[in-house]
Amino acid sequence: MNAVVAAHGLGKQYRRRWALRDCTLEIPTGRVTGLVGPNGAGKTTLLNLAVGILSPTVGTIEVCGGRPAASSAQLAKVGFVAQDTPTYAGLTIADHLRLGAHLNPRWDQAAARRRIDRLGLDQRQKAGRLSGGQRAQLALTLGLAKRPELLVLDEPVASLDPLARREFLQVLMEAVAEEEISVLLSSHVVSDLERVCDHAVVLVDSQVRVAGDVDRLLATHHRLSGPRRDPDSLPADQHVVWASHTDRQSTYVVRTESRVLDPSWSTTPLGLEDLVLAYMEGSAPAVQSSPELEVIP
Amino acid sequence: MIWLTWRQFRTQFVAVFGLVAAGCVWLALTGPALARLAAHNKNVFDVLTGNDRLLFNGGIAVLAVAPAVIGIFWGAPLVARELETGTYRLVWNQSVTRGRWLAVKLGFSVLAVAIAVAILTTAITWWAHPIDGVKGGQRGSLVSHMTPVAFAMRGVVPVGYAVFALLLGTLVGLVVRRSVPAMALTLAIYVFVQVAVPLWVRPHVIPPTTSSMVISDRTLDGINFDASKRLTITTHTAGPGDWVLSNRTVDAHGHAAAIPTWFRGCLPTPPGAAEPGGTIGVSPARGSLDDCFARLADEGYRQQVVYQPESHFWRLQWAELGLYLAASGLLAWLSFRWIRLRLS
Incomplete structure (x- = not known):
């Protein structure tokens, strides 16, 4: 099994609203996968389904070859740093480490202690007194010391300041390099x-x-700009992700496996952020700068 | 898991057992003296100290409140607090399934609560045993352990109540997902159950005894005017500690009947008699009243008393404990279903 997460037709419905629909995807093993999307897109729902906090309304999801949270052996394979990094406010850092040691068969207490020491945290401190960044680090420590095959993190840095954010990601990356998870x-x-x-x-x-x-995504997406033209006139293998037109000019973000040969376009590569933004905006029903709205007399 | 449960509950645990221990010490210090007092005096009520009465009524109050308090402050936040603060997302992703997590939490809590309440109720039952239901020589008395007021605070049933309240709180907390509303709802449901059971369930758990008797000076308990100025008679049963469920006068055919109007002539008219609801003390014209009772008997009037005799006490206790534990089991099963199916 090459995919660490495999979802087929996965959907989750809350009362009448679908938080996630028709999600089919495979996430390869041994990689660092980013799940990107605007707020409310269903990221948390997908991650909670992956760790088994939620169960799907339709479809299936397999994580590390098993149904999420089906057994304690399955739970041991997946680490989870939940949104807002919840910890027990009344328990000390040492208590949290003991909690992890008692509840996980593959717990690495020495590594957990080392990590806490390296962060300069006092183990006797209560988790409720920690700063947001420190709490996130504690949650990450718990997730890593469990020595999972897959570590899932839900918006781990969303509430952190830029410095804490960088530190957190750095610790995460070092751990990934060491542990091969x-x-x-x-x-x-x-x-x-x-x-x-x-x-x-x-x-x-x-x-x-x-x-x-990411490399492949960046290689297959291009921003094209040139004289105004209709999307229908683009080659069939160029899939339009996003488009913007002025009276004279058109700008497209397209996905294509082949190279863009049309000399009338000036082609620029996209960064990941631009690419994601193109997908986010491309799906929005009415973009404000849309010229079609303006030409109506 | 056991370590975590202990770590999370040790404060409550120490508080509960500390209070129970303190209560036991107080009861142990005063109990033997009370037993001696009861053994040597016929009218023990009259020689009870203020402290004794305080303990008697305090014991009832404590055992009445303890299960509710446990349900509210231990049961309701048991899971609701984790849902509220989000820590369930931390703990449910350790290598322990949530079913087992709940089982250990509930198992520990049920055990702790049951033991604490069992100690308390044993101590209070032992302490109050010599004076349960004593009557004063002149006026006043202490309630019998069969009456609804004291039955629930004696013997084994408080253990059932406490376990029930705990599991009720847990389930409500699971469903409501917020501690404070769950506490309020738990209290409301628990109080309703505590009122409903003695009213509608307990009298019928074991078939009550029905006894018909001739109304006489020996059996008469009181003659009353009810709110609509009708005359009613109550008699007492053989045992002073019996729990009387209904007490009515029946005619020769065994149907409930009003006291015949001529009977009013047998009664003196004291100042308060005209008032509805007033009670007439049975005193001066004893001779004429005896004749009236004889005439009532001749005309076929009998007093029918339905009651749970005091001898049913332990059978009723175990039956009610069984009922509450069965209800608790159902609540626990629902909690496990809910945590597996609905919270996902």
Whole structure:
């Protein structure tokens, strides 16, 4: 099994609203995968399904070859740093480490202690007194010391200041290099992920828009700008992700496996952030700068 | 898991057992003296100290409140607090399934609560045993352990109540997902159950005894005017500690009947008699009243008393404990279902 996460037709419904629809994807083993999308796109739902906090309404999801949270052996394979990094406010850091040691068969207490020491934290301190960044580090320590095959992190850096954010991601990356684990992390801040991810899944409006290795995504997406032209006149293998037109000029973001040969276009490469933004905006029903709205007399 | 449960509950645990221990010490210090007092005096009520009465009524109050308090402050936040603060997402992703997590938490809590309440109720039952239901020589008395007020605070049933309240709180907390509303709802449901059971369930758990008797000076308990100025008679049963469920006068055919109007002529008219609801003390014209009772008997009037005799006490206790534990089991099963199916 090459995929650490495999979802087929996965969907989750809350009362009448679908938080995630028709999600089919495979996340390769041994990679750092970024799950990107705007707020409310269904990232947390997908991650909670992957760790078994939620169970799907339709479809299936397999993680590390098993149904999420089906057994304690399955739970041991997946580490989870939940959104807002919850910890027991009344328990000390040492208590949290003991909690991890008691509840996980493959727990690495020495590594956990080492990590806490390196962060300069006092083990007798209560988790409720920690700063947001320190709490996130504690949650990450718990997730890593469990020695999982897959570590899932839900918006781990969303509430951190830029410095804490960088420190957190650095610790994460060092750990990934040491432990050889797969990582799946979500963020709505693409620049965070750009530094650490080698695989990306773009989730917009509760559906997966695009997924793939970052290098490959960047190689197959292009921004084309040139004289105004209709999207229908583009070659069939160029899939329009995003378009913007002025009276004279058109700008497209297209996905294509082949090279863009048309000399009338000036082609520029895209960064991951631009690419994700193109998918996010491309799906929005009415973009404000849309010229079609303006030409109506 | 056991370590975590202990770490999370040790404060409550120490508080509960500390209070129970303190209560036991107080009861142990005063109990033997009370037993001696009861053994040597016929009208023990009259020689009870204020401290004794305080303890008697305090014991009832404590055992009435303890299960509710446990349900509210231990049961309701048991899972709701984790849902509220988000820590369930931390703990449910350790290598322990949530079913086992709940099982250990509930098992530990049920055991701790049951033991604490068992100690308390044993101590209070032992302490109050010599004076349960004593009557004063002149006026006043202490309630019998069969009456609803004291039955629930004696013997083994408080253990059932406490376990029930704990599991009720847990389930409500699971469903409501917020501690404070769950506490309020738990209290409301628990109080309703505590009122409903003695009213509608307990009298019928074991078939009550029905006894018909001739109304006489020996059996008469009181003659009353009810709110609509009707005359009613109550008699007492053989045992002073019996729990009387209904007490009515029946005619020769065994149907409930009003006291015949001529009977009013047998009664003196003290100042308060005209008032509805007033009680007439049975005193001066004893001779004439005896004749009236004889005439009532001749005309076929009998007093029918339905009651749970005091001898049913332990059978009723175990039956009610069984009922509450069965209900608790159902609540626990629902909690496990809910945590597996609905919270996902």
